[in-house]
Amino acid sequence: MSLAKRIIPCLDVDNGRVVKGVNFVGIRDAGDPVEVAKGYNEQGADEITFLDITATSDDRDTILHVVEEVASQVFIPLTVGGGVRELADVRRLLNAGADKISVNSTAVFKPEFIQEASGHFGSQCIVVAIDAKQTHCVDRGDRADRWEIFTHGGRKQTGIDAVEWAKKMSDYGAGEILLTSMDGDGTKAGYDLSLTKAVSDAVSVPVIASGGVGDLTHLVDGVKLGGADAVLAASIFHFGEYTVQQAKEAMRDAGIHVRL
């Protein structure tokens, strides 16, 4: 036996409420992050990730209350991302009960922030989230596949190569890479496996695949073909299409070691 591959449901939280809806059996209030987190915990989720999409900084503190509430009732690792700009933000979230903090655009604007944060709090709690889009593709006649980092929800191209960036962030002390394919996100066509594989091969830290899951075979492929250490999904779990338990059984049946 050794380490199990992880399944991580992801929740978008806006001003303290779960958005994009959650609809599975056993949840009384689909907008309540605590209720939803408890539901996923009971289904056997290995971790839960919260992405705070609250637009205004005035309302930022609401996520702290959410984390406090969830952490007092759900005893599995919690990752929180969104709006993390300073070391003080990291400290506040950790103090509220988060185990890992996910940093996205701040890392792009200020890469040394990752060195500072991992130096202060330890690599184990600093996750670098990478949003990547394919810019060059062999199948379209380019000489090599290439993905670039995008910020602002995929609107701003940075010119930074995603694989090189992942390596740099891992060298700077990131303990884990949360890799989202902007091309795949929302398509239900599956993870970008070439991207996942390229990043996973390039770094020594764990990689979480994200973006595009439509069915359970995509989770299997993320691990087997993409080389991911963990797989993240949102909508397939939110709408009750599949439970985390079913996802784990599918992975087990495909020969992947999971915690069941």
Place this chain on the structure above:
Amino acid sequence: MQIAVVDLGVGNLRSVKQAVTTVADNADVILTSDASQIAQADKVVLPGQGAVGTWFNELKERGLEQAISTALDEKPMLGICVGMQALFDYCEEDGGQQGLSLFNGSVRHFEHFHADRSAEDERLKIPQMGWNSVFQLRDHPLWHGIDDESYFYFVHSYCANSAPDADLGMVYGGADYGHKFIAAVGRDNVFAVQFHPEKSHDNGLKLLKNFTDWNGKA
């Protein structure tokens, strides 16, 4: 009963306190970096995350070395993660750090043990991050009600290994991550684990519950 969770200002202290509070009936669980409170407490939890060098610096800066040393002699005590690693002779992290030498052995980076893996072996990422099953090598009150090979949540890059001449009776649990390492050690009134019981769902809560019920005798 009062349980002190030692606050060295690093790691997920709130989670540890929260989890212990949840399982401890009628116990007063406090987060403290005050030597006299640690001295007064009935039981002590010694958590830790991040770098071991920082952990020892904080211990020193807060003037807690003596309080911890006394507690290790006297009361039921639970070490978690870096709070377990610190109890060995030596930790390799941060350029090398002398430990508290309650257990004979050293804490070294996983890469030393992965070097001889072949190209066909699955590539193992460092840190080990996630759920791994723990082999219970000896009976202990803290294992009661927990199945052998149950899953616990680990996050670490360094792992503990006993010294060649160490008393292996101290090793209560092991796990395998390309190399078998120490997941749980114990001696008299002290039990310590590499994994995070506070993040290990039902199995972790059960272990913490066992600790709150424990009289400190193995």
